[in-house]
Amino acid sequence: MKINVNATEYTVDVQGNPSLLEVLREQLDLTGTKYGCGEAACGACKVLVNGTPTPACITPVTSVQGKRIRTIEGLDADGRLHPVQEAFLEEDVFQCGYCAPGMIMTAVALVESKKSLDEQELLDGMNGNICRCCTYPAILNALKKLTQNTTKA
Template identity: 45%
Template sequence: MSSELPDSAVSPPTGTGETTSGPSRRTVIATGVAVGGVVVAGGTFLAGAEEATATGSAPSSRVSLTVNGTRRTVTVDNRTSLLDLLREHLDLTGSKKGCNAGACGACTVLVDGQRVNSCLTLAVRLEGAEVTTIEGLADGAELHPLQQAFIDEDAFQCGYCTPGQIMSGVGCIQEGHTSSPEEIREYMSGNVCRCGCYVKIVRAVEQTAARK
């Protein structure tokens, strides 16, 4: 009977200076591949779970509110902001999505006469509310006095922030915070104009308030 061992049972030769105490290169590579497979599989599982959550039926509610004088009733995801309700459900795109974090004021509208950042306001909390957007300011073909003042004073450049600036200005006038340019600047400070038209914006609000 042969006394030779099969190749798989023969210990690999050890060269000078090599040690056998640590894992072999083959073991390290195999372990890395195995761990990588687990990570990829886990990532695929999590991605699938997120996709399932995203495509699942999210809680929704029916809300009725008056927008620019017209009663509207819609069913929306409970997470829908007033801004998205206006833009995506009611096709009122005058209110702009700037920062979507309440920091720029481009989405300003009036809710029951008060200025709000519509990007931070949940639509489902506005049952029975009255909302006024930039589209609802004009009286037919006649512009709101502040809209006309913005044109007269050239109080805009790119125009992206203008709807929010005008709505905030209307609220500022209604609140009576127009006794001085300094007060107007203070109460309009939540509306950012990246083009830097602040002097003319303040002038338009000031002149509209004086005429009123």
């Protein structure tokens, strides 16, 4: 089966009905996306499927045929960081960083929605992403900056 990841077509083995996360990490060597809970409860494995944050751990790879998958590796644009990555770095958000790929991909979807987002909408948008290091205040600060930038543009 073919899947489109970060604008590249890959042929992947679907024997045993692997999850999208298994295929990304074990077949495509895209190990930026992390395994946390394995049951859609932590957000560590979130990638964008047609622009929607999606837990790759419970998503059968066969369900994403014909869809656009975007992972943390796909944010690189000619060696430049995505504005979300820049903002998170500026706020010194992460400690261990394990939640970072899922947090960032979820934030990318929020910021690229171009909506004007108030604090509650930001919190709702990030719901389902858990940080064991409790970096939530810094994440919220970074998201507020991004939303202000988005609305000013």
